[in-house]
Amino acid sequence: MAQKLNPATNSPYLFPDKDGSRLTEEKISSRFKDTMRRLVESGKLTSEERFTFHDLKAKGVSDHEEQYSGHKTLKGKKIYIRKAPKVKGSSTRK
Incomplete structure (x- = not known):
């Protein structure tokens, strides 16, 4: 309570x-x-830089893809994943 x-x-x-x-x-x-x-x-x-209240869920799901998001299927969860996919050799270090 x-x-x-x-x-x-x-x-x-x-x-x-x-x-x-x-x-x-x-x-x-x-x-x-x-x-x-x-x-x-x-x-x-x-x-x-403005964002919506709903964007907070997307941020949480994107940062913790392997964890529970309230969706039972990966298809439902993918709606919230907003990270760009990782690409090999895309390091910006010099």
Whole structure:
């Protein structure tokens, strides 16, 4: 139960809203988009560097291809793998 993990929240949710209520998908999406906008406006992130909340899953799956991603088949998992394939002899060292 979340209260045992963080009793300061006094909520049954692991990541509650300010009032202790459940964070809805719409609230999370809105806050994420607002954060991205503020980061671009402040110059901490360029518009080309922006990413979506869903990109976080793709990053995790790409970095840990051999681990579970929530998909039972490799075909389903490949949707999230966004790394460029490794090519022999492509080292940039001099």
